[in-house]
Amino acid sequence: MNTVTKPPRTDERQLHPEHPTEDPHTILHNGRRLDHAEGSSRPLKSRPEPQPRGAKVHGNRPVDQAEAAARFIASPEHEKMHDARLWDLRQKRDREMHAIPEWEDLRSLASAIKEHTLTHLDHYLEQFEASAQANGVHVHWAADAAEHNRTVHGILKDHGARTLIKSKSMLTEECGFRPYMASVGIEVIETDLGERIQELDNEDPSHVVVPAVHKLRTDVAKVFSETIGTDPDNSDVHYLAEAQRTATRPLILAADAGMTGCNFAVAETGTVAVCTNEGNADLSANVPKLHIASIGIEKLIPRLEHLAVFVRLLSRSALGSPLTQYTSHFRGPRKGAEMHIVLVDNGRSQRLAMHQFWTSLKCIRCGACMNTCPVYRRSGGLSYGATYSGPIGLIIDPTYNARKFSALPFSSTLNGSCTNVCPVKINIHEQIYAWRRELVRQHEVPFIKTALMKAAGELLSHPAAYRAAIGAANAVLAHLPRFVIYNGLNAWGKHREVPTPPKQTFHSWYRSNRGGAS
Numbered sequence: 389m390n391t392v393t394k395p396p397r398t399d400e401r402q403l404h405p406e407h408p409t410e411d412p413h414t415i416l417h418n419g420r421r422l423d424h425a426e427g428s429s430r431p432l433k434s435r436p437e438p439q440p441r442g443a444k445v446h447g448n449r450p451v452d453q454a455e456a457a458a459r460f461i462a463s464p465e466h467e468k469m470h471d472a473r474l475w476d477l478r479q480k481r482d483r484e485m486h487a488i489p490e491w492e493d494l495r496s497l498a499s500a501i502k503e504h505t506l507t508h509l510d511h512y513l514e515q516f517e518a519s520a521q522a523n524g525v526h527v528h529w530a531a532d533a534a535e536h537n538r539t540v541h542g543i544l545k546d547h548g549a550r551t552l553i554k555s556k557s558m559l560t561e562e563c564g565f566r567p568y569m570a571s572v573g574i575e576v577i578e579t580d581l582g583e584r585i586q587e588l589d590n591e592d593p594s595h596v597v598v599p600a601v602h603k604l605r606t607d608v609a610k611v612f613s614e615t616i617g618t619d620p621d622n623s624d625v626h627y628l629a630e631a632q633r634t635a636t637r638p639l640i641l642a643a644d645a646g647m648t649g650c651n652f653a654v655a656e657t658g659t660v661a662v663c664t665n666e667g668n669a670d671l672s673a674n675v676p677k678l679h680i681a682s683i684g685i686e687k688l689i690p691r692l693e694h695l696a697v698f699v700r701l702l703s704r705s706a707l708g709s710p711l712t713q714y715t716s717h718f719r720g721p722r723k724g725a726e727m728h729i730v731l732v733d734n735g736r737s738q739r740l741a742m743h744q745f746w747t748s749l750k751c752i753r754c755g756a757c758m759n760t761c762p763v764y765r766r767s768g769g770l771s772y773g774a775t776y777s778g779p780i781g782l783i784i785d786p787t788y789n790a791r792k793f794s795a796l797p798f799s800s801t802l803n804g805s806c807t808n809v810c811p812v813k814i815n816i817h818e819q820i821y822a823w824r825r826e827l828v829r830q831h832e833v834p835f836i837k838t839a840l841m842k843a844a845g846e847l848l849s850h851p852a853a854y855r856a857a858i859g860a861a862n863a864v865l866a867h868l869p870r871f872v873i874y875n876g877l878n879a880w881g882k883h884r885e886v887p888t889p890p891k892q893t894f895h896s897w898y899r900s901n902r903g904g905a906s
């Protein structure tokens with residue numbers, strides 16, 4: 389491991405001169421300051437709070453998001469940190485958005501480009517394939533996750549590859565790619581730091597942009613001490629990042645093959661555009677002689693000029709930064725190397741035919757809807773028990789398995805903030821509501837919930853009955869013993885006090901004071 393020293397500081401030697409130099413936690417390496425997005429986090433107490441784990445998933449049974457969320461909330465340090473960290477991203481996004489007068493026009497344009505592409509997808513897919521082949525790229529098609537995994541394995545086998553470095557890709561998560569590769573004896577090394585942390589901890593990413601955002605740095609220290617031998621008591625982020633870099637670099641340099649995902653696939657030129665902040669996609673694509681890019685078919689955009697629209701929106705929406713550090717264009721193999729593209733459907737064509745839900749395919753995976761969602765921020769991404777979490781997960785996951793993810797569309801307050809921040813104008817909260825109706829129609833909602841909702845609907849649509857019920861409930865609540873209201877059967881009462889019933893409802897006050905008609 390490289391020695392980390394603290395030589396005298398000078399402004400010109402700092403990588404980040406905008407930060408105050410008197411920060412006692414500043415670590416300098418070879419005279420240059422190391423910094424990190426999480427550099428300001430500090431241990432909250434000497435004995436770290438154990439990391440809450442995600443939802444328990446049992447085959448096809450409905451995932452109990454509320455149970456996993458309750459465990460996350462019961463870990464206050466994690467919950468507070470998670471909430472604050474994501475709200476910070478939301479605020480940064482707002483600042484960037486307000487600095488661009490044409491922001492709303494960009495959103496409309498991005499939405500229109502995506503909708504046009506999706507409604508002409510067959511044409512653009514064929515154009516992309518032809519352009520990529522003309523660039524010397526091998527193009528494969530995969531109908532589902534299993535075919536994707538088999539195809540990649542076949543390519544690796546043909547090249548005798550035993551180790552694969554890869555940059556972050558939600559599509560490969562969706563395909564269960566890492567476990568599949570482990571089952572066929574191929575070692576996968578994630579090159580994105582957050583994703584590598586999750587890989588070493590045997591966990592899925594909890595967020596589409598910041599995969600380990602639910603972890604305190606003490607959690608990371610524990611994972612690294614158990615896997616790469618760091619000091620378990622040292623949770624300094626610079627130390628941890630440097631240790632990971634030192635441990636992973638030799639694996640990257642010796643890898644037989646590299647893999648990337650794709651943010652945007654340009655039909656006109658056959659370009660695979662990948663946006664990262666660590667440059668790890670470039671390592672994955674350029675260090676080994678074999679590059680495989682896995683691309684969901686919804687990633688297509690028609691022309692290179694359209695990329696500018698999305699690049700302006702993506703990083704601002706995701707992290708509140710004007711651009712990702714790297715926007716890499718991969719168009720063909722380097723001299724002496726090979727490039728393969730796997731175009732993956734895995735349920736996308738089916739979703740395209742769902743008239744209420746097809747526009748969810750416009751998603752560019754920026755995570756802004758997750759950062760703004762009060763449920764997501766307080767429950768952690770792993771509580772959803774699915775590849776995609778937060779608001780976008782609520783509308784995508786049931787398209788894969790309506791029974792398994794039947795509880796998810798109910799994990800929302802329907803406040804509409806997700807829709808407001810979405811850079812491609814997906815009507816997320818309306819789709820969440822539409823999924824609730826659809827799941828009731830498919831009988832995937834527990835009987836007790838539908839019966840209660842039906843009764844509430846009846847009551848609310850009959851004002852006289854509603855007022856009588858409220859009056860009776862107020863009278864009863866005032867005299868009920870506590871144990872009747874606050875018991876294990878009443879989930880609502882677990883974290884809340886029922887407010888003291890008012891002596892008079894507003895309606896009856898208005899009638900007696902203003903003489904309004906009922």
Ligand code: SF4
Pocket residue numbers: 705750751752753754755756757758780806809810811812813814816
């Ligand atoms: S639904 Fe919209 S806000 Fe959410 S991740 Fe996708 S593009 Fe971003």
